[in-house]
Amino acid sequence: MTTSASPIARLPGALLSLLVAAALGLAGIVALPLPAQAQVHAHPDESGTPVVRSLESLRDLDYQSWQVVAYREGRPGGPLKLRIVGYPGKVRLDHPTALLVRSGRRQWQLADITLDNPKLAGDGRAAAAEFDLAPLIADLQQNRPLRLELPGVFVELPVPPFVVGEWRSLTTAT
Numbered sequence: 001m002t003t004s005a006s007p008i009a010r011l012p013g014a015l016l017s018l019l020v021a022a023a024l025g026l027a028g029i030v031a032l033p034l035p036a037q038a039q040v041h042a043h044p045d046e047s048g049t050p051v052v053r054s055l056e057s058l059r060d061l062d063y064q065s066w067q068v069v070a071y072r073e074g075r076p077g078g079p080l081k082l083r084i085v086g087y088p089g090k091v092r093l094d095h096p097t098a099l100l101v102r103s104g105r106r107q108w109q110l111a112d113i114t115l116d117n118p119k120l121a122g123d124g125r126a127a128a129a130e131f132d133l134a135p136l137i138a139d140l141q142q143n144r145p146l147r148l149e150l151p152g153v154f155v156e157l158p159v160p161p162f163v164v165g166e167w168r169s170l171t172t173a174t
Contacts, residue, residue, distance in 0.1 A: 040166050040173050049073050052173040054166035060154040064090075068159070070133055070167040080133040080170055082110065084150065084157075088125040093153060099131045100149040108136045137168055 042052045053071035060066060067085040072078050086093065096112035110131040115121045120128050129150065143165040148157040 040169055042174065045073065050075070050174075052170055054163065054170060056163050056166075058157055058159065058163075060157045062154065064154065066154070066157060068157075068163070070170055072170045072173070076172045076174060080137055080167070081113065082131045082133040082167075083120075083128055084131075084148075085128040086153070088127040090127075091153060092126045093129045093150070094126075095129065097129065097151060097153075099129070100151070101136055102147045102149070103144045108139065110136060133167065137171060140164065140168060143168065 039056070040052060040054050042050060045051050051071055051073050053069055055067065055069045058066055058068050065087070067083075069083040069085070070080065071083070072080050082099070084099070093114075095114045098112055099110040101108040101110060110133065112129060113132050114128070114130045117130055120130055143161040145161050146159040146164060148159060149155055150157075
């Protein structure tokens with residue numbers, strides 16, 4: 001009685017080595033986390049106005065999650081806004097409260113413009129705040145790590161440099 005070799009055993013050695021290397025390479029790609037990538041998205045709003053935005057989920061030093069959305073409505077060069085959203089029912093944000101931003105020895109105070117947005121002003125959950133991001137972006141010359149502070153809400157929300165890069169790219173993104 002003869003036993004037949006498996007189809008893989010019949011492959012030439014070089015081809016078998018190549019398949020094994022490819023399988024191991026694919027397993028390595030799947031197992032390793034990928035570096036953070038820019039996540040700037042463009043889409044029209046309900047009225048058809050173009051919007052570009054960077055959306056990230058960040059954790060403060062108390063390990064609370066916050067959704068941080070930087071966006072621009074309209075053409076490049078338009079106003080930049082930063083929206084910070086907490087979990088509804090877990091946090092209530094009072095307005096106006098300026099957002100304090102620090103990087104090294106430099107600091108900025110961003111104006112609270114939440115009540116200028118009819119949707120946010122009428123939202124009874126009060127879990128979101130919106131700030132004028134333009135003064136900060138105009139002053140930054142590089143993608144520096146930032147630390148945000150919203151008095152009475154969180155003491156420090158770290159913003160990594162790649163997110164700052166996304167925010168800076170919003171001024172010219174299409």
